[in-house]
Amino acid sequence: MTKMPEIDRDKCDGCGLCIEVCSCHVLVLVDNVVEVKERIGCQQCSKWCTMCEMVCPVGAIQCPFDVITEE
Amino acid sequence: MKGGIEMISSVCSALLGNLEAGIILNDMAVKAESLQSNTYFSGLSPEELVSIQKHIFEKAVTRGEIVIFEGEPARAVYFVISGVVKVFKTSSDGKEQIIYLARPGDSFNDVPVFGEGLSLASAEAMTQVVLYGMEKDDLEASLRELPKLAENILRLLSQRIEQMISLVEDLSFRRVMGRVAKILLENVEDTNGQRHRLTQQDMAAMAGTAREMIGRSLKLLEDEGKVRLERNRVVITDKEALREIAGVGI
Ligand code: SF4
Numbered sequence: 001m002t003k004m005p006e007i008d009r010d011k012c013d014g015c016g017l018c019i020e021v022c023s024c025h026v027l028v029l030v031d032n033v034v035e036v037k038e039r040i041g042c043q044q045c046s047k048w049c050t051m052c053e054m055v056c057p058v059g060a061i062q063c064p065f066d067v068i069t070e071e
Numbered sequence: 072m073k074g075g076i077e078m079i080s081s082v083c084s085a086l087l088g089n090l091e092a093g094i095i096l097n098d099m100a101v102k103a104e105s106l107q108s109n110t111y112f113s114g115l116s117p118e119e120l121v122s123i124q125k126h127i128f129e130k131a132v133t134r135g136e137i138v139i140f141e142g143e144p145a146r147a148v149y150f151v152i153s154g155v156v157k158v159f160k161t162s163s164d165g166k167e168q169i170i171y172l173a174r175p176g177d178s179f180n181d182v183p184v185f186g187e188g189l190s191l192a193s194a195e196a197m198t199q200v201v202l203y204g205m206e207k208d209d210l211e212a213s214l215r216e217l218p219k220l221a222e223n224i225l226r227l228l229s230q231r232i233e234q235m236i237s238l239v240e241d242l243s244f245r246r247v248m249g250r251v252a253k254i255l256l257e258n259v260e261d262t263n264g265q266r267h268r269l270t271q272q273d274m275a276a277m278a279g280t281a282r283e284m285i286g287r288s289l290k291l292l293e294d295e296g297k298v299r300l301e302r303n304r305v306v307i308t309d310k311e312a313l314r315e316i317a318g319v320g321i
């Protein structure tokens with residue numbers, strides 16, 4: 001399954017900044033809390049640009065990396 | 072006869088003294104062409120060069136000899152006529168950082184001389200070197216008389232600042248890259264498949280730097296072939312090289 005940015009619903013204050021910067025338009029506000037659009041998901045976010053994480057003033061959305069060694 | 076011996080001995084001791092300090096000659100051998108090849112004196116008229124020439128002393132230095140020690144009062148500016156001089160700083164743990172290499176046409180020790188301070192860096196001859204030097208007082212007097220000299224020096228000092236800024240950028244960036252490399256190595260998925268997931272924000276906090284620097288570092292590590300950035304994965308492709316950057320013993 002494609003990974004999505006992780007959202008901390010308690011922290012999100014619905015400012016919408018992440019939605020503005022997301023070039024893939026996969027983020028939406030539902031009841032004043034950000035969500036990743038269902039189905040569309042962040043599939044198109046093939047680059048994992050992490051812009052949403054960067055702009056979030058309260059650290060409510062995160063794009064973590066796994067660090068692995070090549071086999 | 073006695074007088075003759077005294078004279079010979081005083082000449083000998085003077086010569087020995089000069090040998091100890093590197094050979095200092097202050098004679099007519101100072102060449103206008105050699106002077107003119109230095110940024111300081113380019114574009115000066117022949118008459119202006121003559122007025123400078125009388126203040127110049129020549130110094131021959133052997134390979135490995137230290138011309139200037141960091142922290143000493145800065146008394147003269149040196150111009151490299153032949154050879155190469157390494158201008159460097161030494162950190163408290165003994166590490167040497169080369170600031171620049173002064174080659175023919177370059178000068179060194181100018182910033183502290185104008186700043187009325189102590190030498191900011193040491194200078195060591197990397198080859199046999201011939202230097203021209205000019206004492207601080209003489210230089211200042213000439214500066215007041217020759218506007219072209221002042222203009223040349225201003226240009227040179229601003230180049231020096233540009234050099235320093237790019238060095239600072241490079242140094243701090245290298246350090247951040249090293250820390251990022253270390254963080255990646257410490258957080259690599261272990262043999263049990265235990266994952267340590269890291270955001271760029273985490274890495275920035277761990278490395279004590281701005282988030283933007285993390286993005287740049289990861290990109291550069293990728294350009295250098297040490298990691299491959301995939302969607303939400305950092306794949307370490309050259310562990311040894313990464314360890315080297317991180318300064319971790321292999
Ligand atoms: S990582 Fe980029 S594309 Fe994916 S949700 Fe965040 S801003 Fe949008």
Ligand code: SF4
Nearest residue numbers: 012013015016018056
């Ligand atoms: S930027 Fe942060 S706080 Fe604002 S809507 Fe997005 S996740 Fe919520």
